[in-house]
Amino acid sequence: MYTLYYMPGACSRAIHALLNELDVPVELVDRNQTDHFDHVNPMGQVPVLVDGDLVLREGVAIILYLLEKHNSAMLPAQQPARARFLQQLLFANATMHPAYGRLFFISQAITNEAAQKEAYEKAGAMISNLWATVEQHLERNRFMCGETPTVVDMMLAVYANWGELFPVDIQLGPNVKALVERVHAHPAFARAVQIEEAQQQAV
Ligand SMILES: N[C@@H](CCC(=O)N[C@@H](CS)C(=O)NCC(=O)O)C(=O)O
Structure with missing residues (x-):
């Protein structure tokens, strides 16, 4: 089960939609309802994805991590x-x-x-x-x-x-x-x- 820190309507929504597209379960945690979010991300920004011991921030890093991990055809294997x-x-x-x-x-x-x-x-x-x-x-x-x-x-x-x-x-x-x-x-x-x-x- 992934955990996604999000804010309503923020860029984290695209990651949330991607997780739905990949059909994987996710627990959503609202940054604004989180005490000490700075411990999760010192920059205070969403999205942050937690997968076991891995705490990952930066949207593109999260997206590429998910697409590769779930072998998604969204990330084409071949060039160009x-x-x-x-x-x-x-x-x-x-x-x-x-x-x-x-x-x-x-x-x-x-x-x-x-x-x-x-x-x-x-x-x-x-x-x-x-x-x-x-x-x-x-x-x-x-x-x-x-x-x-x-x-x-x-x-x-x-x-x-x-x-x-x-x-x-x-x-x-x-x-x-x-x-x-x-x-x-x-x-x-x-x-x-x-x-x-x-x-x-x-x-
Ligand atoms: N480079 C970051 C930017 C993330 C970002 O700008 N997140 C915004 C929401 S869209 C945010 O958390 N803003 C709250 C703030 O800066 O306090 C990424 O791509 O993940």
Whole structure:
């Protein structure tokens, strides 16, 4: 049984959905309800996956660990499909996620109203540009890595929700919106949302 430290709606949701997709049991622990989470991750961030003695943080490390351990076809064995999958995985985790991270930073660190507005506008424009490249990719592909959903699509669907948390205009094209809808309808992802929401209601 794995343990996943998560926060509702955070990037940990994609790992939760992946665990559902792999059909493995997981105990979910809400970081916000955890005393001394800094003992689990001194950086205070989710996701953290616990597998026996192994305490693993950093989303990509966790994803690759799970895909390899469960011999998942999501991680292609052959090149160049493997390199392409890793490129999309890193695009999501290391390019799109930090772009949204700027919005969280702006909301916490910039107090001057005019400066905050300008920073939101610039950060929003950068995020919209990233989604434009996704939009273009999806003109030729149903999902980010081909015809079936992978954890990359799940990550992007989680990030796409974050724009609503801020006074920022982020442009999502029709293909991106359709992808987000498809991911929300995908059983493993829908279950992750449902379980996280049920846990929050129980708090
Ligand atoms: N590089 C880390 C980033 C994780 C991250 O930014 N997690 C956010 C949630 S999406 C978090 O825990 N934020 C809470 C905080 O920083 O206090 C990863 O990929 O796992």
